[in-house]
Amino acid sequence: MFWAIKAQALTHTMKTYVIGLDYGSDSVRAVLIDTQNGTELASEVFWYPRWKAQKYCRPEINQFRQHPLDHIEGLEQTIRAVMKQSGVSPETVKGICIDTTGSSPMPIAEDGTALAMVPGFEENPNAMMVLWKDHTAVKEANEINDLARTWGGEDFTKYEGGIYSSEWFWAKILHVARADKEVVNATHTWMEHCDYVTYLLADEKDLKKFKRSRCAAGHKAMWHESWGGLPDAEFLAKLDPYLASLRGNLYDETYTSDEVAGHLNEEWAGKLGLTTNTVIAVGTFDAHAGAVGAKVDHHALVRVMGTSTCDIMVSSAEAVGSKTVKGICGQVDGSVIPGMIGLEAGQSAFGDVLAWFKDLLEWPMDHLIMESTVLSEAQKQELQAEVESKFIRTLSEQAEGIPLTESVPIALDWVNGRRTPDANQELKSAISGISLGTTAPHIFKSLVNAICFGAKMIVDRFEEEGVKIETVIGIGGVARKSPFIMQTLANVLNMPIKVAESDQAPALGAAIYAAVASGIHKNVIEASKIMGSDFEAEYVPEPSQVETYAKLLEEYKALGSFVEERTNKNK
């Protein structure tokens, strides 16, 4: 009796942990979090080796594919590492939740194996995960849009901002289906990346019963309760009979990430050194998990600022009502917080705009200096490391020093098309106002202005559509690394911006979902208050700059209209 009571008391005080796994564009990170206060005990990052070598990618045609082996190796290495670093015992790890980029769908064989792991398909890019930023399906997205508006039935794009994007599920599948019959013949179903990794870990192996992500389905696959789930087979058949037949092998129901997808299966429990009692939560997208990690609340816009941006808001179902917000990436019941509508917008390139410019400027380094015979290999490596470490920092410092009164070119942020407002992935960037006096820091400043103006267009669209924004929260690499960009953004938006302290807000958000799915916290809002990230900085608008930026914004809009008109004319 005494022992029983003691054991019960011990379980009550026993510390419990959860793991959040965040699959970004280039790497995956795991965090191991204390469920009682959100403290991060350990974290580990794994860079995808095949992706780093750009295998299976063809940037010249916007083809970006990832091999699932990159993800599988990362899964094992990061989780094993956080277990080792933290030293916690396996039975105290109560839950795991996976977030990934999206829409990043991949073909799956009948036995649940990713097709790229099936003999004969290991080197075929069409059998791999089609990364969110792959824009090979522009033509197919246009077809979907045309059909949705003209077929006489429901407009299935209506909860996805009214425009279907080439970054999304059906357009990508349609593209691959037309490009590679061998792949579709060997494919049983398609899964979003967040569902695939969850499926890999969970003990539910029946593909039909497996719980798919509401977030992925609602934002990218036109799933909506009002029309009974995925778009009608009749609609899909008009695009391609393959899509209509595939529909039967996809899913009817979808689930929010506070729900249990299963328990950790024996195979992966063995690989990770965990027990089969660990709960696996339903998967989700990185940005939505990031919003939870940053304590998203009513009227707060959480901007995940990295390679691209995702702009996330939540609103009560009553406030949104039957209204559909035009030109965004969707409004989905429960995509962020169960029971509330999650709204998503974003820019297809944010940090990537600056990364493009950096790559451009590095051409002489890569092709002349690195191939020169004057320097030794060791000197070249040293030089390259020094340049790399100073590059963006020095450009930022010099660009920041250029007064706004000095003529700075006007640029567009559309190097990877425009995600929102009003998706158009065919748009390209342009820079105007270049003179002999224009230096690299001038162009860098114009690009920073451009990414901030792109953000302003999104904020304005939300407000025009009646979605009130009271606070802006920044998370992600750029938010934490670039005070210059954050100050420019505060000036352009004319709004204060808080930056979340956590380096890993999406992974932390995933851990929060895991804590709810495993029954440790009652709901996501409560868990987010207890475990979510605090803020480390706040940028406030500088009144002396706000008006000048407002004038420059008009020039950005004029250049944008000109480029868009020409793009549409040349279609």
Ligand SMILES: Nc1ncnc2c1ncn2[C@@H]1O[C@H](COP(=O)(O)OP(=O)(O)O)[C@@H](O)[C@H]1O
């Ligand atoms: N100091 C910096 N200033 C501006 N941009 C930066 C800086 N450091 C990194 N970046 C940009 O941040 C992006 C990576 O963001 P990050 O959040 O780390 O990754 P991901 O988007 O893959 O999750 C890259 O596009 C890179 O160009």
Ligand SMILES: O=C(CO)[C@@H](O)[C@@H](O)COP(=O)(O)O
């Ligand atoms: O579009 C979404 C989610 O809907 C993101 O996964 C996508 O922008 C990729 O995000 P990152 O730029 O890699 O942080």
